Amino acid sequence: MTNRVSEHPSIPRFPRSGAAALGFAPLLPLNLAAGRLATSLARRHPALFERLGEQAGKNFVIDPTDMPFVFRLAPQPQAPRLRAERRGSAGAWDARIAGPLAALIGLVHGAYDGDALFFSRDLVIEGDTAAVLALRNAIDNEELDLVEEGLALFGPFAALAALPASRLATLVGGLAGVALTRRSGGSFA
Amino acid sequence: MTLELVCPAGTPAALRAAIDAGAHAVYCGFNDETNARNFPGLNFSRAEMADAIGYAHRHDAKVLVAINTFPRAGDFALWTRAVDDAAGMQADAVILADLGLLDHAARAHPSLRLHVSVQAAAANADAIGFYARSFGVRRVVLPRVLTVQEIAAINRDIAIETEVFIFGGLCVMAEGRCSLSSYACGNSPNMNGACSPASQVEYREEDGDLVSRLGGFAIHRVKAGAPAPYPTLCKGSFEAGAYRGHVFEDPVSLDAASLIPQLAAAGVTALKIEGRQRSRAYTQAVVRNFRRALDAHAAGRPIAAGELRALTEGQQTTAGAYSKTWR
Numbered sequence: 297m298t299n300r301v302s303e304h305p306s307i308p309r310f311p312r313s314g315a316a317a318l319g320f321a322p323l324l325p326l327n328l329a330a331g332r333l334a335t336s337l338a339r340r341h342p343a344l345f346e347r348l349g350e351q352a353g354k355n356f357v358i359d360p361t362d363m364p365f366v367f368r369l370a371p372q373p374q375a376p377r378l379r380a381e382r383r384g385s386a387g388a389w390d391a392r393i394a395g396p397l398a399a400l401i402g403l404v405h406g407a408y409d410g411d412a413l414f415f416s417r418d419l420v421i422e423g424d425t426a427a428v429l430a431l432r433n434a435i436d437n438e439e440l441d442l443v444e445e446g447l448a449l450f451g452p453f454a455a456l457a458a459l460p461a462s463r464l465a466t467l468v469g470g471l472a473g474v475a476l477t478r479r480s481g482g483s484f485a
Numbered sequence: 486m487t488l489e490l491v492c493p494a495g496t497p498a499a500l501r502a503a504i505d506a507g508a509h510a511v512y513c514g515f516n517d518e519t520n521a522r523n524f525p526g527l528n529f530s531r532a533e534m535a536d537a538i539g540y541a542h543r544h545d546a547k548v549l550v551a552i553n554t555f556p557r558a559g560d561f562a563l564w565t566r567a568v569d570d571a572a573g574m575q576a577d578a579v580i581l582a583d584l585g586l587l588d589h590a591a592r593a594h595p596s597l598r599l600h601v602s603v604q605a606a607a608a609n610a611d612a613i614g615f616y617a618r619s620f621g622v623r624r625v626v627l628p629r630v631l632t633v634q635e636i637a638a639i640n641r642d643i644a645i646e647t648e649v650f651i652f653g654g655l656c657v658m659a660e661g662r663c664s665l666s667s668y669a670c671g672n673s674p675n676m677n678g679a680c681s682p683a684s685q686v687e688y689r690e691e692d693g694d695l696v697s698r699l700g701g702f703a704i705h706r707v708k709a710g711a712p713a714p715y716p717t718l719c720k721g722s723f724e725a726g727a728y729r730g731h732v733f734e735d736p737v738s739l740d741a742a743s744l745i746p747q748l749a750a751a752g753v754t755a756l757k758i759e760g761r762q763r764s765r766a767y768t769q770a771v772v773r774n775f776r777r778a779l780d781a782h783a784a785g786r787p788i789a790a791g792e793l794r795a796l797t798e799g800q801q802t803t804a805g806a807y808s809k810t811w812r
């Protein structure tokens with residue numbers, strides 16, 4: 297079958313001007329935050345890492361194609377690592393997941409279905425397919441909210457930061473066309 | 486009588502999403518080879534299954550535990566343990582394909598509801614009658630090779646419930662009997678629980694084309710911008726004589742929403758959505774849509790169909806064998 301599909305109409309792309317500006321920004325602050333986020337995720341969501349099983353030993357490159365950098369993720373439960381790198385400078389990896397930032401964040405928040413994004417070619421996966429599936433399924437089950445995870449980094453001051461953070465998320469998300477938070481989540485309550 | 490909507494869940498989060506979106510029943514499996522979606526990062530630990538059944542029961546929904554692969558010689562205990570554990574957790578039914586396992590379940594758990602899995606490919610009244618008489622089976626999931634007329638004829642001749650697929654990926658062979666993936670990978674979907682296991686799948690972008698390999702064999706080459714299929718051999722592109730293309734089946738998905746009235750008239754009890762390997766976003770969207778369709782049907786209102794195409798493999802849908810318009 298050769299009928300062409302258009303890009304998923306509802307997936308916004310990060311504004312080019314913003315991406316170009318970020319291309320000159322130093323990666324150090326982003327890396328500090330990413331590193332702390334990975335440690336905090338391992339503490340707050342041990343089930344995510346359990347679900348990864350043996351795939352936790354793999355190296356992932358998460359590539360937001362509309363941004364000037366990629367993320368490298370090594371999700372070992374004891375010492376998880378997440379850091380930003382300039383595209384092209386990323387070394388060896390086991391698996392690469394690439395797509396617009398909004399699609400990647402939408403996957404984390406359960407707004408998009410990974411298979412549907414793959415069918416429509418909005419998501420590209422390369423390398424170790426088993427590792428990609430395990431990561432996708434483990435994240436999908438965890439019902440993460442990135443703003444909540446960011447707030448958790450503030451420790452006891454999280455409550456103070458909650459309102460400004462959610463306002464900032466709505467503002468930045470609106471400008472970038474990316475939903476930075478998800479509405480609801482749950483457990484077997 | 487309202488049709489029962491049976492929905493997939495690959496994770497506890499997807500199970501909650503399905504129930505919250507209106508599923509009457511959810512089917513799911515343990516995280517091992519005992520179920521036919523044995524994918525990395527998918528399925529339920531024993532503790533998660535027990536919690537999930539509790540959640541479902543508190544929300545008036547049922548959990549049907551799929552233990553629907555065929556036990557390996559010498560390893561039967563892995564499968565009987567799964568049945569025993571599901572029974573102990575008060576699962577509403579187990580979905581089984583293997584005769585030996587059905588026999589074990591019927592003897593060890595006489596009050597446990599037994600469903601015959603689609604994997605058993607029970608496609609005629611005699612075969613179904615045998616399962617009912619021998620093991621007290623209460624429902625059969627019919628293989629996706631029957632027309633609506635054939636389903637009606639079967640229902641006239643059997644005394645147990647039938648469940649049919651209404652939406653999702655299509656396994657085009659008689660289920661439980663396909664060896665394509667075994668041939669390419671060495672692992673059997675019917676015994677190890679995964680057709681085209683991810684560990685044997687490789688995607689690569691080559692000159693803008695997406696090339697998929699299974700067990701080292703290139704099975705698709707898809708042009709930039711064209712929809713990508715699952716890496717299954719049945720949807721692969723091959724050369725056969727002068728023909729080049731999909732030899733077995735196009736990458737299309739089942740959507741039989743428009744046939745809900747006919748399936749109800751044919752005596753079907755339950756409609757099943759495929760997709761335990763999919764995310765909770767898929768589960769939520771598809772379940773909500775079909776629950777709306779069933780409620781509309783029950784109230785005598787027309788059914789809106791075709792809204793879910795963006796979620797489907799090949800982004801094209803078919804009514805499959807139900808109306809025998811496919812090739």
Ligand code: SF4
Pocket residue numbers: 655656657658663664665666674680681717718719720
């Ligand atoms: S190759 Fe196709 S027909 Fe065979 S088991 Fe896999 S999905 Fe089903």
